Amino acid sequence: MNILILGAGGREHTLAWKLKQSEKLKQLFVAPGNAGTQEIAMNLPIKPTDFGAIKEAVLEHDIHMVVVGPEDPLVHGIADFFASDPDLKYIPVIGPEKKGAALEGSKDFAKRFMNRHGIPTAAYQSFTAEMLQEGFNFLGTLKPPYVLKADGLAAGKGVVILQDLDEARAELSRMLLDSKFGEASTTVVIEEFLSGIELSCFVLTDGENFKVLPTAKDYKRIGEGDTGLNTGGMGAISPVPFADESFMNKVKDRIILPTIQGLKKDKIPYKGFIFIGLIKVGDDPFVIEYNVRLGDPETEVVLPRLKNDLVELFQAVADGKLDSVELEIDPRSATTVMTVSGGYPGSYEKGKDISGLESIKDSVVFHAGTANKNGSVVTNGGRVIAVTSLAENFREALKKSYENVERIKFDGMYYRKDLGFDL
Missing domain, CATH: 3.30.1490.20 (ATP-grasp fold, A domain)
Known part of the structure; x- marks a missing residue:
């Protein structure tokens, strides 16, 4: 099977890395990709929102499935574009149609959806x-x-x-x-402001059936102790230690089931990921927001813990047979530490040489904002490289990630040294 991933960040490199492990994969393409995806797939210089160019590439490269990384193409209706085009309608898109993507595309729509279906969230x-x-x-x-x-x-x-x-x-x-x-x-x-501790919950659904992927906690603020400006995410940990069985049963009963049933009641077809941003207030879960794709950097800790063949899993979503798949999850903890460009999330320079990637041991490197320039890997974004490690607990995994992050060098490089401080 030939698969095209849309996107250019750490999430997309992780998806590519995971799909690449499947024997069912023939060729892998990423549009536009980065220096990391270039090593394991063919990068195509196409914007994820350029639907015309995507159609040309899909037909030219005989693509059998499209996996959408970022939210923009989903909110702009890429799944609808495929469904309504006679040349493309047989090609499954992993990601919801425009109507479902409004869960992320409009905070007001999401709030009204939650109120309508009795899903706990802040008053607004x-x-x-x-x-x-x-x-x-x-x-x-x-x-x-x-x-x-x-x-x-x-x-x-x-x-x-x-x-x-x-x-x-x-x-x-x-x-x-x-x-x-x-x-x-x-x-x-x-x-209203809800006071508690946040976590991310990921659900994969074919519109009828669903699977709950491992929980993760990401760290959004640039500064240690969760201070300073918000970023796209400075690192993540999975599983979340405080999300025990009792808490996750509440999440399933009060949030996940009403979400899936609400989509069906509202006649919103949905095939893909639902990322539920949660906050634990006391012992109870509330929804902060929905996203309609995998999170970043949470993908970098969730997918490495998934033992299933990801091509098989996505095929089950496309066929509406997700109930026939049993999820297999690695019991170990995964952590990822994100290195960022100096000045981020404000203005920063690109094109800085990155060294030390070849010296990483016992961790996986995922490229977030990189490019290949004359055979060298250089910075090409605010968030640059994520280093993911697995170990018996999150502290051991973090130790491994931090040891390897120190082997990476680029001008102005910064990373948070306090991940997991609140666990």
């Missing part, structure tokens, strides 16, 4: 520019901190949490009147 209201005064009034009814979320996609940067009421009102004005996040903040969701 949505506001547009015409409703600014009502927004100010609603903020006045809440206790700090105040949570403001751009409704649309804002590359993971559309959430603002503030302690001061006047600052929160000023921020709401910036988002609605000054288009701080562009079209994404035409509508702003204001919600």
Whole structure:
């Protein structure tokens, strides 16, 4: 089978690494990919949202399945594009249609979906520019901190949490009147702040059946002790020690089952991943957000613990036969440490030479933001290289990851040295 992965980050390199282990795979393509995917697949210089170019590549390379990494192509309707094209409609896309992708594409849609189906989440209201005064009034009814979320996609940067009421009102004005996040903040969701510890839960569904993948916890802030600006993710740990059987039963009964049943009730066809961002408040789970694809860097710790053949798993999703598959999970812990460019998540330089990759021992290297320049691997993004290790517990796995991260060098390289501090 020939498979095309869309995307260019650590998630896509991990998917490629895992698919490559299958005997059912014939050829693997990644669009546009990075220096890591280039070593194990054929990179195609195509943007994941250029549907016309993707169609040409799919037909030219006799692609039998498309696996969508990032959210943009899903929110823009790549699954619908394939389903409605006579040349492409027989090729399965692992990822939901546009209607289902709205769970990530619109915070307001997701909140309404949760309320409709009784899924526990923070209390909220949505506001547009015409409703600014009502927004100010609603903020006045809440206790700090105040949570403001751009409704649309804002590359993971559309959430603002503030302690001061006047600052929160000023921020709401910036988002609605000054288009701080562009079209994404035409509508702003204001919600109550939930205090607890966060984790990610990943579900794979064929629309009828579902499988719950290992839990993971990622670390979003740039600074140690979870301080500073939000990033795309500085590292991750799987499984999450506090997500015991009793807690996960609550997650399944109160959140996963009502989500799958809600999609069916709302007649939203869904084949692919549902990433549920959870917060544990006391002993109870609440949904912070839905994503409609795998997370990054969580993929780098979840897939290495999956023993199943990923091609077989995706084929079962495409065929609606996911109930016939038993998940096999490695009981060991996995950790990944992300190295980032100096200045990230602000402005940073690209094109810095990366050395030491060949000296990594007993860990797996996943490329996030890299490129190949005249035979050398160079930086090509804010998040650059993730180093994943497996061990009996997360502390041992972290020790291994950190030892190997120290072998990697590039100008301005930074990584957090305190992952797992809150576990």
